[in-house]
Amino acid sequence: MVAAACSTTPPEASVTPPAPAVAAPPGTPPAPPATEIQSVVPAVVLPAATRHALIAALAYRQGLQGMSASEMTRERNQLTAQAGNPENQMRLALLYAQTRTPAGDPGKALALAESLLKSNDPAAVALHPLAALLVEQLTERVRLEGQHERQLAQARENQRRIHDLQEKLERLANIERSLPARTPPPAPAGKQP
Numbered sequence: 001m002v003a004a005a006c007s008t009t010p011p012e013a014s015v016t017p018p019a020p021a022v023a024a025p026p027g028t029p030p031a032p033p034a035t036e037i038q039s040v041v042p043a044v045v046l047p048a049a050t051r052h053a054l055i056a057a058l059a060y061r062q063g064l065q066g067m068s069a070s071e072m073t074r075e076r077n078q079l080t081a082q083a084g085n086p087e088n089q090m091r092l093a094l095l096y097a098q099t100r101t102p103a104g105d106p107g108k109a110l111a112l113a114e115s116l117l118k119s120n121d122p123a124a125v126a127l128h129p130l131a132a133l134l135v136e137q138l139t140e141r142v143r144l145e146g147q148h149e150r151q152l153a154q155a156r157e158n159q160r161r162i163h164d165l166q167e168k169l170e171r172l173a174n175i176e177r178s179l180p181a182r183t184p185p186p187a188p189a190g191k192q193p
Contacts, residue, residue: 047126049122049126050126050127053087053123053126053127054127054129054130057087057091057094058130060091060094061094064094064095064098072095072098073102075095079091079092079095085123086116086119086121086123086126086127087123089115089116089124090113090130090131092109092112093108093109093112093113093116094109094134095109096109096112097138106138106141106142107142109138110134110135110138110139110142113131113134113135113138116128117132
């Protein structure tokens, strides 16, 4: 009886049957096995002060999207007057980073973000991650804008050369039209058909 008790299977109620497999339509390639995607970059836990500073700066950046050009100009003037603290420096950098308004100036935004990165003020240190990202993006933007300006200057120079060549061709055509018509050379006397 003891042996029989050991060999009994557990009650059926505690065993859950496996989920039925769903058949794929014929001709469909099998799904790749589920794998967990792991980031190469380890997760970084930011201090609370840094998180709050970054969230405030990003919220300010989002608020800039709804401002008109005149509002941005007024905001720039106010921030310029109070630019001493790191939060206002970051706001001013984000404002200057805007390209859709006359207030946009990537060079000034880059200088402000770089100065934030160099600062050891605790409020500036809290903004270092965003300032580093801003420096990276603005450096690339300034490089591309410089490249674009050089290409525009080269296109203007090429256009000027084309215009000069067209004028020279026009003058040569005028000279050619003003020349008297040439008479064909006489045929040699000894050779007549």
